[in-house]
Amino acid sequence: MDYFNAPGRNHLFVPGPVNIPDQIIRAMNRNNEDYRSPAIPAMTKTLLEDVKKIFKTITGIPFLIPTTGTGAWESALTNTLSPGDRIVSFLIGQFSLLWIDQQQRLKFNVDVVESEWGQGAKLDVLESKIASDTSHTIKAICIAHNETATGVTNDLAKVRQILDSYRHPALLIVDGVSSICALDFRMDEWGVDVAITGSQKALSLPTGIGIVVAGPRAIEASKHAKSLRVFFDWKDYLKFYQLGTYWPYTPSIHLLYGLRAALDLIFEEGLENVIARHSRLGKATRLAVEAWGLKNCTQKEEWYSDTVTAVLVPAYIDSTEIVRRAWKRYNLSLGLGLNKVAGKVFRIGHLGHLNELQLLGCLAGVEMILKDVGYPVKLGSGVAAASAYLQNTIPMIPSRI
Amino acid sequence: MDYFNAPGRNHLFVPGPVNIPDQIIRAMNRNNEDYRSPAIPAMTKTLLEDVKKIFKTITGIPFLIPTTGTGAWESALTNTLSPGDRIVSFLIGQFSLLWIDQQQRLKFNVDVVESEWGQGAKLDVLESKIASDTSHTIKAICIAHNETATGVTNDLAKVRQILDSYRHPALLIVDGVSSICALDFRMDEWGVDVAITGSQKALSLPTGIGIVVAGPRAIEASKHAKSLRVFFDWKDYLKFYQLGTYWPYTPSIHLLYGLRAALDLIFEEGLENVIARHSRLGKATRLAVEAWGLKNCTQKEEWYSDTVTAVLVPAYIDSTEIVRRAWKRYNLSLGLGLNKVAGKVFRIGHLGHLNELQLLGCLAGVEMILKDVGYPVKLGSGVAAASAYLQNTIPMIPSRI
């Protein structure tokens, strides 16, 4: 059953699904259970409480839906909006494109604000739209905290500030798939009404839980939203939350135990330490890219992503070939360039349960492949730049002092 | 992380999620992988081919959707029907009730045919509706092969025969959640247009794949169905099948490896042997119930289910207490009575990777609990009846001869 075996470990540096810590693999190594026994609700209760902590919300209500990020998007939209509703959505890369496609197929009236890929959401355009929407026709703003295809992080605090400046009641719906638990995300402080993520991203689980957290305004909206929905309907969850049995339909027992272990690991390391670790590894990656003489697809520092770096290659190189060779020669999994940047960028995902030497091994691999495809890289240069930074700044592993 | 530990194994006899064979647990004990590497599509290709075998279809196209049975229902409906479409649906227990609720919330015009709980679908009513529907206003027949709440198996061949007699073009949409891979199910022979099951049932995996198989007429219908859908849309799958990358969004790597192992186990045992095993264990269970002097909730032999037996208890006993004590005293997980039969039945699930002694251990436990709650059972009587049958009929394990 193991296709294409190779010696040693797979080096998994796509921006999701990410490496699963051994503690989580162990926690999921089990038989099924009856989810109607007292044990599963008791555990679920702790999960719902703890998920709120990683979203930094007190007032939000989490839904752990057995689906993927795509399903979580759909749940966020259909529970809060009705067909025909006007929404503003930012197209800055492949994943925001897919979300907009979903929004359009669900028959919302999508006001698309497009940026060049590699740039962040045009918040000045948002401001002018909000400013002029005095009759509040805009029902929601849909924005990705981090666009996974280009490695661009948007400034959500600024979005909130624009909405507040104009006292605009539009819901703020955030795709936090490649940010939450890795980047600094503050649901309550930023007035995010719905935020979502997927289990296979920074939480470091297998795919299978779409996590949706809905704030009070979103819950209120869900009572009136006319989009048809059953599987994704929050109402059924809320009914079973009231009953104390929690699950309107069968959850994945395995992912619940995995999520429990994931949360325990995050709290043990400390959420702020986790975020700081992502920040260091992101910076180290960018220093390596610079040392190689390559450009970051992300055009300005303000948008740099600490979870994924999209690297532009010279025109004479096909980035797809880099990804292909990485897997074939070194068992290194990198992210492809997608759609508009296909062939032009490859992506290094640096999110999840990673440490310095894993990243440096990846960077050393990228160097060899760059040379292999004809790019005049100086071997060791990226590793040197990254490790100089890491050596100066990384503290001891706290638990080992 | 293990809530409510107890000595020894949990005896899992709910009708899903069911026991996971060790071979499958091992197959899923792994890290994430890049689902865009060549390995995952190569494996997916084999899964799609092999899933068709367990549905007994050549012309069907499978979709392995990261969802549950509830999501699989929704996918079956929204891809083939438009709001307002008239459908005939059979209400014979809690799960058909939930499906009808979904059908109604998705705005179909549901013609509900209700039976007393414990009886099968009223196919005579179906026949009269079909006979009178000369203008073909009925777009689909929705029926469960096996109602999990009451242990009732419907006669699908008969449904097909009715439709054919009147040359009625209604789609036949079948909920095979608690039947496929355990009961004899024949998609092509019975002209089933859409059939679904869930990974956590007879396939013996964790929850997380909603398996939908669509026949040619259903695929054709999906091109015109107006129900809004994105996550559940077959179109996106079909596009990626064409591309050979198979996945429109992130699948669960773990469940794919698990499904591969599950299919291998089924083919190793032989699908017909698997079905025969369920038949024997189902019969043994019913013999035990009879020996205890209790009634099967299923009112006639023609509807007896070989995957789950709902046992009626005398009025002076609360079946919920039986389920509660089973778990507390003997680490035995039985199914509750649901809705109309709450307190009146408890359910023994006998599907999945089970053998004789597991079942007999369960039956011995039920006997002790029955005595415990005041029912005058003769200890050992059910085990004696079941084992007399099993001892006479069970062949050697084929691989061990």
Added chain:
Amino acid sequence: MDYFNAPGRNHLFVPGPVNIPDQIIRAMNRNNEDYRSPAIPAMTKTLLEDVKKIFKTITGIPFLIPTTGTGAWESALTNTLSPGDRIVSFLIGQFSLLWIDQQQRLKFNVDVVESEWGQGAKLDVLESKIASDTSHTIKAICIAHNETATGVTNDLAKVRQILDSYRHPALLIVDGVSSICALDFRMDEWGVDVAITGSQKALSLPTGIGIVVAGPRAIEASKHAKSLRVFFDWKDYLKFYQLGTYWPYTPSIHLLYGLRAALDLIFEEGLENVIARHSRLGKATRLAVEAWGLKNCTQKEEWYSDTVTAVLVPAYIDSTEIVRRAWKRYNLSLGLGLNKVAGKVFRIGHLGHLNELQLLGCLAGVEMILKDVGYPVKLGSGVAAASAYLQNTIPMIPSRI
């Protein structure tokens, strides 16, 4: 790699290796580690402390030797005795026979006290030998707490009393392989000088740790014992205990984590509860045997073992055939009759992490096989007898009340 697959679980009722609880399987599901890092000594320290608790000793020193019970025997003997030393050893079954064979090959002067198989150690003979040995030529008494081949438990308190009556200084060396952690064993109270067990018995781990606990008199003896030994020498362990690194050579990281989990499970259930559970399951098994009209190989109640029951079959039946069929037909693993009782007994091991319904499933299986081989058993009779006892006496699982 799975030879001879069969549907459902294997029912493991040999008296070792026994079932491994899922919690332990999970704990061992991991990569290797450097055993010279600070982590492994820190864990080892807790293991050594906690192992003492299950031997009920304060003054003993445990050695966790990477070996089996046979190696643990050898370590107990070679560290305390010199070639030519006179020892008294009791031959009551196959395992005491093997131990005596080892004693003889290690050149001790073994004074063998033989019983009929099915009887306990002849303590009256011991008494007469001790009484007459005024010059203290007897250096050690070697005795199994529980003979695994016949299901006979010896009275160790009585042995201690005999030695004390005559103020005889012989070391008391106890094979506790199929007793410790399952039967009531009291190292300090009974003045046991060396006690051993194996990881794959009541501790419910894989084979691989021979646990030897040496009391102060044994440690003193080890300084003078002339038997050659290196791998089994306690001296090397004691040296590394002093250094705080604990391991003279590479331990199995996996078994250490497994042992940690095993001890945690035992303490969570409560050692006395574990022993009481074995007592109940042992009694239930014997009641079933009686109901079948068969004889216990153990001839008197005072020797009944709560960890294994050897069942005598009528002369016209070959017990080997029972064991063979159990595995082939029902995936039930029973113990063979060994040596003198080969073909005459089969054994039901009921030790380790077991519960009522597991045992009743086993008993139901034995009934079917007995019938199958021509013994006129009444199906259900053993289950009825066992469950009547269990239903009356088993308390709720403490953690679930």
Added chain:
Amino acid sequence: MDYFNAPGRNHLFVPGPVNIPDQIIRAMNRNNEDYRSPAIPAMTKTLLEDVKKIFKTITGIPFLIPTTGTGAWESALTNTLSPGDRIVSFLIGQFSLLWIDQQQRLKFNVDVVESEWGQGAKLDVLESKIASDTSHTIKAICIAHNETATGVTNDLAKVRQILDSYRHPALLIVDGVSSICALDFRMDEWGVDVAITGSQKALSLPTGIGIVVAGPRAIEASKHAKSLRVFFDWKDYLKFYQLGTYWPYTPSIHLLYGLRAALDLIFEEGLENVIARHSRLGKATRLAVEAWGLKNCTQKEEWYSDTVTAVLVPAYIDSTEIVRRAWKRYNLSLGLGLNKVAGKVFRIGHLGHLNELQLLGCLAGVEMILKDVGYPVKLGSGVAAASAYLQNTIPMIPSRI
């Protein structure tokens, strides 16, 4: 249960226990089984055949003893020699020292040939001893193929040539613990009489099987050897091999399944490919050490080891601090300097299921620690040297072309 958690993977670069491939971890993730069922002997038979292939022997007989390398040493010695026998043994590092200590404690008459640590066995001294031993008082030559403490590989073909030149009948007993399955080892071609290894080395399993392979002359010697032994006695194994049940006492089921998976992986990659991979990673490591301006403890190229590199540090640095910091700061496990070279060397183990990027990550880590402890290393220099070599020479992973 996880002591000292840290983010990301542990980088395990001690020369044993080494990384366990996921395929092996999965294979061992299981319950115990009855080792007297037909399944375990059937598997054992394949193991014994296949172990011979990795020792490159046709005439040897393997013993898979539940012990460690230390026990395997003892088994090799006690089965072939009698107390008082003269043996020639080479002291070239800590592990040969420990073996000699064992030989002396087992009362052999050990003729120790000592080398400076960092040099190979003095084969010229061996030659003179052999030449002068015309009466064949030397019963055995004991030599490590690879000394794990100093990273020195001895020339076994040369040893055989010396013995043959003088037609000397001494047994050739080889410690192949850190060589077999990683270095080119040829039991039959080199006339090795007994060779041993441990499961936790190049076979990439947990600790727990001491593998001893005995050639025909060793088997013959075992019939006359007077060393006392029971647990380690080959005779008991040979008896059970005859019976076809294979095990004189309980084996570790888990390690047998693990060994099956390990052998399958080796044969899938190809034993010669495995050896070539070790050669490349060994060379890359040495190039990095050179680039750092540090010395290899191994003084001449002819002794360079492809499984472990001991790196000498300048006098002003304590190598123990390097190892300590590697673990604390970067979760990197390096080998300590032992005994005579304590504080002077640290060791990089590069054996087992490893690939290029794992090694480069380790080397990047060593660079940072070297800088951290005040050594003027140029960051990236070792990685550059190693990757330049690897980029030029590594072929594609065969299975992925």
